[in-house]
Amino acid sequence: MMLHELSLTELTAKLAAKEVSAREAMQACLDRIDAVDGSINAFMSIDREDALGQAAAADERLAKGTTHTEQPLLGVPISLKDIFCVKDQPANCSSKILGNFRSPYDGTVVQKLREAGAVIFGRVNMDEFAMGSSTENSAFGPTGNPWDAERVPGGSSGGCAAAVSAQECFGSIGTDTGGSIRQPAALCGCVGIKPTYGRVSRYGVVAFASSLDQVGPMGKTVRDTATLLDAIAGHDPRDSTSVPTDVPDYAAGLEGDIKGIKLGLPKEYLGEGIEPEVRAAFEAAVQQYESLGAEIEEVSLPHAEYGVATYYILATAEASANLARFDGIRYCDRVEGDDPFSLYCNTRGAGFGEEVKRRIILGTYVLSSGYYDAYYIRAQKVRTLIKRDFDQALEKVDALITPTVPYTAFKAGEKTGDPLQMYLSDIYTISCNLAGTCGISVPCGFTNDPKLPVGLQLLGKPFGEQELLKIAHAYEQSTPWHNERAAL
Amino acid sequence: MSDSEFDIKYVANLARIALTPEEEARLGSQLGDILGYVKKLEELDVSDVEPMAHAVPLDNVLRADEVQPSITSEEALANAPKKANGLFVVPKIVE
Numbered sequence: 291m292m293l294h295e296l297s298l299t300e301l302t303a304k305l306a307a308k309e310v311s312a313r314e315a316m317q318a319c320l321d322r323i324d325a326v327d328g329s330i331n332a333f334m335s336i337d338r339e340d341a342l343g344q345a346a347a348a349d350e351r352l353a354k355g356t357t358h359t360e361q362p363l364l365g366v367p368i369s370l371k372d373i374f375c376v377k378d379q380p381a382n383c384s385s386k387i388l389g390n391f392r393s394p395y396d397g398t399v400v401q402k403l404r405e406a407g408a409v410i411f412g413r414v415n416m417d418e419f420a421m422g423s424s425t426e427n428s429a430f431g432p433t434g435n436p437w438d439a440e441r442v443p444g445g446s447s448g449g450c451a452a453a454v455s456a457q458e459c460f461g462s463i464g465t466d467t468g469g470s471i472r473q474p475a476a477l478c479g480c481v482g483i484k485p486t487y488g489r490v491s492r493y494g495v496v497a498f499a500s501s502l503d504q505v506g507p508m509g510k511t512v513r514d515t516a517t518l519l520d521a522i523a524g525h526d527p528r529d530s531t532s533v534p535t536d537v538p539d540y541a542a543g544l545e546g547d548i549k550g551i552k553l554g555l556p557k558e559y560l561g562e563g564i565e566p567e568v569r570a571a572f573e574a575a576v577q578q579y580e581s582l583g584a585e586i587e588e589v590s591l592p593h594a595e596y597g598v599a600t601y602y603i604l605a606t607a608e609a610s611a612n613l614a615r616f617d618g619i620r621y622c623d624r625v626e627g628d629d630p631f632s633l634y635c636n637t638r639g640a641g642f643g644e645e646v647k648r649r650i651i652l653g654t655y656v657l658s659s660g661y662y663d664a665y666y667i668r669a670q671k672v673r674t675l676i677k678r679d680f681d682q683a684l685e686k687v688d689a690l691i692t693p694t695v696p697y698t699a700f701k702a703g704e705k706t707g708d709p710l711q712m713y714l715s716d717i718y719t720i721s722c723n724l725a726g727t728c729g730i731s732v733p734c735g736f737t738n739d740p741k742l743p744v745g746l747q748l749l750g751k752p753f754g755e756q757e758l759l760k761i762a763h764a765y766e767q768s769t770p771w772h773n774e775r776a777a778l
Numbered sequence: 779m780s781d782s783e784f785d786i787k788y789v790a791n792l793a794r795i796a797l798t799p800e801e802e803a804r805l806g807s808q809l810g811d812i813l814g815y816v817k818k819l820e821e822l823d824v825s826d827v828e829p830m831a832h833a834v835p836l837d838n839v840l841r842a843d844e845v846q847p848s849i850t851s852e853e854a855l856a857n858a859p860k861k862a863n864g865l866f867v868v869p870k871i872v873e
Binding site for chain 2: 390391392395527530531593595598599603610618619622623630633634635636639640648650652654667668669671673674677709710713726727
């Protein structure tokens with residue numbers, strides 16, 4: 291087995307046993323990227339010298355006897371979505387507007403990964419400012435799906451999912467505002483978890499929609515993903531929305547049977563619009579859970595159909611405020627004007643891509659005088675109804691089970707002309723962010739021709755990541771899907 | 779409201795984004811479609827429902843009023859498009 295083919299968990303075992311060095315692991319990723327990234331374009335930039343330097347430092351610590359109990363990610367190469375602040379490294383959010391920006395500090399997630407010993411390397415592609423579902427909205431060119439480079443990897447964390455599935459790194463950290471971790475994980479055939487709002491600090495993460503954004507890991511297996519979540523979860527005084535509750539040991543809590551566990555099947559999610567092969571894979575997954583001893587119960591989320599509309603009012607409103615900071619004064623590639631007003635307009639007109647402009651303008655509109663109550667406040671009220679649906683459903687069952695996306699990876703360019711159709715690809719993932727709970731996507735099969743991955747989504751109780759990961763792990767370990775790799 | 783009321787020039791101006799005439803035409807019509815879709819929310823009676831701003835009810839999160847380390851002014855200015863004498867340079871605001 292080649293080094294890049296190992297799971298994160300297998301790699302740490304080999305690092306601990308001194309069978310491989312961190313430098314070899316890092317080099318294996320760089321070699322893999324050189325071999326395959328030309329066809330998928332997951333990585334935007336890599337500071338090779340810095341990466342190998344971090345790996346050499348990890349090897350020194352390993353030689354001095356530091357264990358993976360002390361630093362669970364010691365020597366493990368991890369890539370980051372281009373939205374995280376890493377000191378002295380670029381953070382472009384796949385936008386032209388940030389120019390040669392370099393972060394003056396490490397964000398909390400980066401700091402925590404460093405404390406866990408990870409080798410943080412590479413900026414992976416995304417939809418500009420995390421706005422999109424296909425990683426086509428990138429000023430640095432689109433990313434291809436490792437299973438078929440002519441298809442999209444999903445988005446907005448498409449670079450993370452593609453890099454993990456193409457085995458270019460041992461894990462990746464993304465963000466999820468309406469499905470941006472789970473949807474690409476499903477379309478690329480890897481695991482991605484969106485933790486509960488407040489579980490992971492957002493300090494040092496460029497904000498899109500502050501009441502919905504959450505950071506989360508993506509990995510080859512549930513165990514890899516749990517290990518990464520262990521490293522990054524927890525309260526942070528520098529993020530006032532992070533919640534001061536204890537963080538369980540997720541990786542340690544994965545084993546054990548799930549007999550008697552109750553899974554709720556939201557009847558509203560299984561109407562029209564699901565590709566037949568996705569439905570078949572999903573139904574087989576439900577049966578698999580039954581054979582593992584889970585009880586399946588139909589539940590209702592009566593306001594599910596309002597999720598996408600609610601989201602596109604609230605997320606764009608918040609984005610219009612958050613992205614006001616990109617004005618060409620403190621950072622950004624400035625386009626001059628005679629006065630500050632024209633400087634702002636010129637800088638933003640030239641720097642933002644079309645989807646970002648569309649969303650900022652929509653968000654500005656729904657917050658503008660005369661429309662604020664009709665759109666923004668109404669959407670906030672519908673959000674209350676959606677959250678109530680989730681609370682009620684999750685009172686009866688331990689988790690909800692749904693497909694992650696109604697279809698498999700679509701062809702590049704297929705939906706770019708029709709933003710509304712693109713927005714609807716998040717139909718199963720979006721309500722989880724509105725309700726603020728946690729969700730995970732795991733591979734649950736493939737379509738036949740072409741062979742494309744299908745994702746299964748599980749939605750858990752707020753701060754119920756441990757239970758959710760355990761339920762996902764039991765399924766994964768009883769099925770062969772996580773062992774399948776894209777031929778690149 | 780009817781979609782024709784959507785004044786793309788006016789809203790783009792509020793958002794401080796300069797658009798080309800082609801962008802105005804394309805975005806204006808796409809935003810009309812999207813607004814048509816989100817009208818769906820009018821089907822619901824929400825008169826007795828409280829609006830929700832956040833999923834996790836945390837209020838008045840304060841920290842002790844103590845000086846904490848932060849980045850230096852040099853670091854803060856490092857990404858500035860224009861700077862002089864330790865300050866950001868902007869076009870003249872007051873005549």
